[in-house]
Amino acid sequence: MRIFTKLSAPLCLLFVFLCLKIAFSSSIHASSFSTTHLCSHEEALALLQFKTSFSVDDTASKIESWREGIDCCSWDGVSCDNVTGHVIALNLSCSFLYGTFPSNSTLFFLRNLQSLNLAFNNFKLSKIPSEISQFTRLKHLDVSSFGFSGQVQGEIAHLPKLVSLNLSYSDLILETATFRNLVHNLSEVRELVLSGVNMTSVNPRFFIDYSCSLGECVKRKLSKHPLQQLYILDADYGRRLPESIGDLKSLQSLSLSCNLEGSIPASMGNLSQLTDLELYSSNLSGQIPPSLANLTQLTSLYLSNNQFSGPIPASIGNLRQLTSLNLYSNNLSGQIPSSLANLTQLTSLYLSNNQFSGPIPSSIGNLRQLTSLNLYSNNLSGQISSSLANLTQLPSLDLFNNQFSGPIPTFQGNLSQLTDLDLSSNNFNRQIPSSLANLTQLTSLDLSYNLLNGSIPNSFANLVNLSYLNLSSNHFSDLVVPDMFSLLQNLEILDLSHNNLIGKIPNCLPKSLSVLNLQANYFDGNIAFEFLEGCGLRNLNLHGNQMDGLLPRSLVNCRMLEVLDVGNNNISDTFPHWLESLPDLQVLVLRSNKFHGFVQSTKESPSFPKLRVLDLSSNYFVGALPVRYIENFNAMMDPHGEDGGSSEYMMVSTRTNSYQYSLVVTWKGFEYELQGILTVFSSIHLSNNMFEGEIPDVIGNLSSLKGLNLSHNNLTGHLPPSLGNLTNLEWLDLSSNALTGNIPDALFNTFGNDSYEGNLGLCGIPLSKYCDEIETPPSSFQEKDELWRFGWRVVVLGYGCGVVFGLLMGYLVFGTGKPKWFVSLFDGRPSQSGTKMRKARRLVQRRS
């Protein structure tokens, strides 16, 4: 999984990390200060007094070395003029200072200070004291990163010698007047770093487009030493880039990630000194202006995460200095221009998440310096150019989610350093070339959602570094050597689901395995696994095969098991009560097998403490509903089922990949494959068995239950009023039983009056005795889709003496009241749906 973290994301973490790093390195260099000239007593005293106004969070603080009796010029972070002995530079970056910054601080006695760095401290959100203007010789001021907050006061514009000013990543607010004064007064400023500064009130005309805009000022006042760097990252700045940006001719580095709108003005092509142009993560649109081809000094061009459309101008081939070209996540289209081949300095090329079409130009093989290439999630087609094999520096090749076809390229062994190959969700066909196994460094191989057939080559046994192997959703028919997987001693995830594999399942598995997904194949015979002590399996999915025999009792050795799905097989066994002690088991699906007998707990506790999904439907279970278990399903009693619980998907993360679990659910005879199992999802399916007796009252305790299906049994008696307490219930099916009596009012209150609105076909609301219209199953898949998508609440109550009568309460919830989890959960489609759908879902999964 690829994650592109925004710069602003985990600032606190970044803070800690940077400080640790810096503290470490500074301790090494601490002794390298010159000690030739003693600093004055006054300045030493001023510093010592300054020290006392803060508490220090950490002994690694530079300020710890500040002691009376030692020349202050040798103190950590203090630098003196080697002639006069005056303190001229104070670097207290990352000194773990804590406390409000006093406006009468003795620091202001250091009138000779030329450089002051207070970044990464905690001044408890003090304002920058206006006394700062007393540092009339200051050239470098860094008050970035969290120390200060509030409005930047006008006095900062009284520092006539200032060359660099860094206000970034703080809670500072920069207002129009101050900003204007800064620009007017600070004629020496070369570097102005305003990332993350709140500049919402700054009129953009003052920024660039005013009579003395920054641009004009640069021309008029700064002509000798014009502004070279302007960074405004993550500032909520808004609005458009003016044409006059082209006036900032001396800019070398422009980085604006601040919610810009509109297009890039063609005048940008005038900034001929630019080496770095970063306009990512805004709302910029329109085409990439061909004039950018004039920026021949550019080494990095970042336009990712915008809404640029149209083609990449072929003239981009002029930017021969480019080392990074980053255009991912836009709406760019057309072919990838072959002129890219002129950019021979490129080390990273990111074009993913666009609409590029056509083949990969074979000239891409010229880009031999490439260490990152991302082309996934486009509409690229054709065969993979064999010239890719020239990109021998690439550690990973991600071409998933395109329309590539033809055979899997062999890469001729040139990419032998490749560790990650993802060709999933394309139209590759034919057999896997056995030479693919020449890529022996692979740790992750994903060929899922293609049209591959034939056998899985036994040469895969050479891929001993593989930790992730996903071959699902192809047409593979044969595991030539099922036991070769046991040789892959690092394998953590093995997904062979949705193929046409026949024969016996591999019975010897690598110990490292976390996920084994063999769903939807034609495997038969016993489940012959012998799970040893210490088995680390977390998800075993054998759903939809033809396996028979017993469940292997050794499964109980897999203490980490979270999901066990053996639904839709021919397993003939009793209820596996011996699994009830597994501490993490959350999903147990035994549906549509030949399980039989009573469902009873043998132990007092624990019994399935984490179970959230239990599907025993369509078996031959008899006797009473399993009251003892229901009493102990603690995970389903979590009252904050809906919003309090975080809507995350169950997944496992390995060294190299994360893998999201899927689950097949049935509703009204249709199977749906949910591509993710929300951790708040809980349901019980006991339908189509021979359970009898009453519905136990304790069922009302399962307050986070979303679905309950007890239909097609021989349940008798009244509905327990406690059912009304299941306030998270979204669907309930009690049809085809022998229940009697009234529907509890509470149940209907739960579902609200609006449940009946706009449903002319509804009958028997509530409690009218008969209704000959049993619920109408949706006539087509589309309709069913809609049904799931828009979150119908469906309740089917079986009622009366042997007479089945159904009551369908369905209502459309568009917008208001649409339960969030429901939408995300049932964005799934029937599992019969085509590959395209799957691709779309995979995409979501990838992006997460």
Ligand SMILES: *[C@@H]1O[C@H](CO)[C@@H](O)[C@H](O)[C@H]1NC(C)=O
């Ligand atoms: C003193 O500082 C000047 C510049 O400030 C530098 O050129 C010189 O090498 C320094 N001398 C010593 C002895 O550090």
Ligand SMILES: *[C@@H]1O[C@H](CO)[C@@H](O)[C@H](O)[C@H]1NC(C)=O
């Ligand atoms: C200031 O201190 C920090 C942290 O100790 C260090 O990383 C940085 O290089 C110093 N800056 C200068 C200009 O010495």
Ligand SMILES: *[C@@H]1O[C@H](CO)[C@@H](O)[C@H](O)[C@H]1NC(C)=O
């Ligand atoms: C700064 O002012 C505070 C009161 O506002 C006072 O308590 C403190 O002693 C003063 N510090 C110095 C160094 O003058």
Ligand SMILES: *[C@@H]1O[C@H](CO)[C@@H](O)[C@H](O)[C@H]1NC(C)=O
């Ligand atoms: C400005 O401060 C930020 C945060 O401390 C830092 O990451 C950045 O390197 C600084 N920029 C310059 C040009 O000094």
Ligand SMILES: *[C@@H]1O[C@H](CO)[C@@H](O)[C@H](O)[C@H]1NC(C)=O
């Ligand atoms: C410019 O700086 C000087 C001091 O250097 C100050 O007197 C003046 O008020 C400043 N002008 C503005 C507009 O801030």
Ligand SMILES: *[C@@H]1O[C@H](CO)[C@@H](O)[C@H](O)[C@H]1NC(C)=O
């Ligand atoms: C930015 O500052 C303005 C006041 O100038 C304030 O209203 C706004 O909430 C601030 N925005 C953020 C994101 O802090």
Ligand SMILES: *[C@@H]1O[C@H](CO)[C@@H](O)[C@H](O)[C@H]1NC(C)=O
């Ligand atoms: C590119 O630069 C040339 C000369 O340097 C200039 O004539 C031309 O107008 C520029 N083109 C654009 C689109 O800026």
Ligand SMILES: *[C@@H]1O[C@H](CO)[C@@H](O)[C@H](O)[C@H]1NC(C)=O
């Ligand atoms: C790429 O380079 C070739 C030859 O070096 C040149 O003919 C061609 O015009 C260049 N293309 C672009 C778009 O710069």
Ligand SMILES: *[C@@H]1O[C@H](CO)[C@@H](O)[C@H](O)[C@H]1NC(C)=O
């Ligand atoms: C790839 O490399 C081979 C030689 O290793 C060379 O003949 C071929 O031209 C290269 N292809 C491209 C597109 O650069």
Ligand SMILES: *[C@@H]1O[C@H](CO)[C@@H](O)[C@H](O)[C@H]1NC(C)=O
């Ligand atoms: C690739 O593997 C095949 C067998 O699968 C072998 O014959 C061939 O020599 C290998 N090629 C390289 C370059 O390693």
Ligand SMILES: *[C@@H]1O[C@H](CO)[C@@H](O)[C@H](O)[C@H]1NC(C)=O
């Ligand atoms: C249903 O249960 C009743 C008694 O509880 C029993 O008489 C009847 O035979 C059962 N029906 C089925 C189909 O098992």
Ligand SMILES: *[C@@H]1O[C@H](CO)[C@@H](O)[C@H](O)[C@H]1NC(C)=O
């Ligand atoms: C519903 O829950 C409440 C509080 O959890 C409890 O007091 C009440 O008895 C329950 N009602 C039923 C019918 O179980």
